[in-house]
Amino acid sequence: MPGNDLQSANSGAQSKDSGAKKGGATQPCKLATLTVTIVRKDGGKLNGGNNFWNDIYVEAAPKKRSSAATCDKPMAIGGLEPGSYEVSARPAKGMGYSFQDPVKVTLAAGDKKAVKLELEPHELVQVRPCTGKCIRQYVNLKPKKDEGSWGNEVELTAHLKKKEAGVTVYWDLELHADNGKYDGKVVNAANHRFKITTKSKTDAEGLAKAKLTLGWFGGNKVRVLAALAEDVKHESARAVKSDEFEVWRKHWYQISAPKTAALPSRAKCVASFEKVFLASEEYDAKTFEATEFPDAFRPSWQFKPGTGNDKKLCVGTHNISDFAKLYVAPSQDRSPKSHVILCDWQWDAKDNKSDWMNFSFKHGDNPDQRVVKVTMSGQANRMVGVFDPCLEKGKKVLISSAWEQHRWDKHANGGAGAWVLEHKGKLQDADISLDSGRGESRELRVKRPARCPGAGCPCGKGPTDLSVDRKHIIVGGLDVRTAIGTYLGWAESPYHMVVILPGSSMSADDLNDVLNHEMGHLFGQTPPKADTTNQLPLHPKMYQRRGGSGTHCAEGATFTADASSPLDPTVNGQLDAQGKGGGSYSGGTCIMFGIGNAGKREFCPHCAVQIKARDLSRFG
Structure with a gap:
């Protein structure tokens, strides 16, 4: 038994100095007895x-x-000298109990x-x-000091009512009933990738720690349970619950725009991402003057016939690298970040x-000129354009x-x-021109060779x-550099995207919709095959071409x-x-x-689950 600096109180022994002198003779002192009962x-x-x-x-x-004594059994401790005492006890370790503060008692001679x-x-x-x-x-962000909501790991603490070290605390998880539900099934299972420390011990402050690791399925919820019994979820364990944690992801985006542009609110874009548990925040905005990119600004009529001479900005495959230089590389605490x-x-x-x-x-x-409407194999005529100067700088x-x-x-x-050959040659650059009054963007004029x-x-x-004249004709041919358009937006891997401003061909709602669309592409939408990593089947409305460029969703189409x-x-x-052929x-x-519709749309259930189920710590 512990505390053996004195004999056991039930040994019947007495203290050697327990006497007093009276009339020149030593008289025995009456010792006290204390009976301790532990309940x-x-x-x-x-x-x-x-x-x-x-232990007593x-x-x-x-x-x-x-x-030492068992519970509920009185233990007599005799041979105590008169005086003041503190009586305390300690239960056997692991039995789930602790004692109240020590009890003070004063004993007189012979007291019981x-x-x-x-x-x-x-x-x-x-x-x-x-x-x-x-x-x-x-969960897709790297942990950051003083930002407890960043990262997929969280430290939790369980607190005893009375401070005591060495008490075992058991941990478990309470998963929300709707976690991972899609199309009548549960996807991204394996407990939705949540993990928790199974048990830990309290420190001197009566505090035990545990680490929660969250999965990445957006919208999944979990609470952490702590109890002093191993069967944490049993009613008798009286488990204590933490706050509910909900899985979110976050990304930032930079907008680079002409200084003269009037930007509408992007609130609807943010709201659409919130519905798939993805927070969005603008950061590092940049503006620029037309003089910084003179080749990219052209009279409006070149892009849309009949719209006048105001200078408009065109960005595409031919010059995106120039505008990509405006991108501010993100710091570690602002990643992932895209560029609009x-x-x-x-x-x-x-x-x-x-x-x-x-x-x-x-x-x-x-006799002076011909209008030629150029075509491109595999492209609808409405998507073909000719521009002068050529959009490709230099x-x-x-061409020929x-x-x-x-x-x-x-x-x-x-x-x-018969017609017989008399002269031949090639056109000069000056023989090709555009008419500001042309009816289509694919029209050019060819001047007659003189x-x-x-x-x-x-x-x-x-x-x-x-x-x-009646006896002379000129015949010929040419090919020229062209462009394909016009598009409402384009996602360029790994993190750049081009989006059209309202006014040219879009409303403010359209802009918000295209922002969601192009950012969705950067996050891997719409996938052309099943996602075995995240236990997702093939997107049932996925399609390629058929009116769009890339892979898209035909929900409701x-x-x-x-x-x-x-x-x-x-x-x-x-x-x-869906097995559709040409069309x-x-x-x-x-x-x-894949085709712009007027107004604001939302992610359909099939696309929503694709975004929710993915690790969005990076683009692609």
Whole structure:
């Protein structure tokens, strides 16, 4: 037994100096007896009422007596000298009890007194945090000092009512009933990737710690339970609960825009992401003057016929690298971060060229110029544009050309007559021009060749004036650098995107919708195959092409078949989860639909779960 600096109180021994002198003789002093009974405050309910030993201490400085007894059994401790004592006890470790503060008692000679010591069941009074609120935990962010809601790990503390070290606290999780639900099933399971320390011991302050690791499925909720019994969830364990944690993700975005641009509120974009448990915050905004990017600003009529000469900004594949330099690389505590480049028009000019386009000058036609409407194989005519100067900086509009003048020779062809070659040459850059009044963005003007070049001409003469009349015609062809557009937005990996400003072709709601759409692409939407990592099936409305560029969602859309443009829904680049062939979709209701619709849309359930189920610690 502990505390053996004095004999056990029930040994019957007496103190050697316990006498007093009277009339010159030593008289024995009457010693006192103290009876100690240890009772359990809860009547022994804890641990099924099993009894156990307790150490008992009777202290009077500098002396101490010690003994041991089971609960509810009186223990007589005799041979105590008169004086003041503190009586305390300590239960066996692991039995789930602690004692009240020591009891003070004063004993006179010959006294027989009884003391009752109460065992208090250990009681957890709190698991922190316990603010009474639901805590947004941003699991895709790196932990940050003084930002407890950052990171996927949280430290929790359980607190005993009475401070005592070495008490074992058991931990468990209470998962929300709706966690991971999608299409009548539960996805991203394995306890939704939540983990908790199973047990820990209290320190001298009566405090035990545990680490909660959260999964990344947006919107999932969990509470942490702590109890002094191993079966934490059993009613008898009287578990204490923490605040509820809800899985969120967060990202930042930088807007770079012309200094003259009037930016509408982006609140609806933020609200749409909130519905899939993704917080968004603008950071590091940049503005620029037109003089900083002179080649990117053109008269408005070039982008949309009939809109005048005001200068408008065009960004596309040909110059996005110039605007990407405006991006401010994020610090560790502002990542992931994307870059939104706002412009008036998006046309993509890099490495695009027209088909070979034929032209002719004949008698009775306008003798000076021809209007040529260029085409591009595989592109709808409405998506083709020609710009002068060329949108690709340092390149010319005209790629190649050839023309020939033919003269009618009635004696040729055995007297039947035929057109015979007389002169030939190539167009010059100055022979190509755009008309500010053109009806389509794909129109250009070709000036009639006025003279043959002389050298290399089959005429064998020097430069010769050309004519067009009943006996002379000029035929030729050319190809030119073109652009494809106009788009409402474009996501450029890894973190840049181009979005059209309201006014040119979009409303404020449209801009918010496109922001959601392009950021969705940066986060991997819409995936063209099943996601086994996150236990997600193939997106049931996923499609490629069919009216869009890239992979999109056809939720709520109407499909119109077109046998003239066959597509194989099983071939990458032509995929369609619904098995549709050639044709196009229209009227989609999801943010990730591939064609802009007027107004603000939301993520459909299929796209929402794709965003909620992914680790959004980075783009892609």
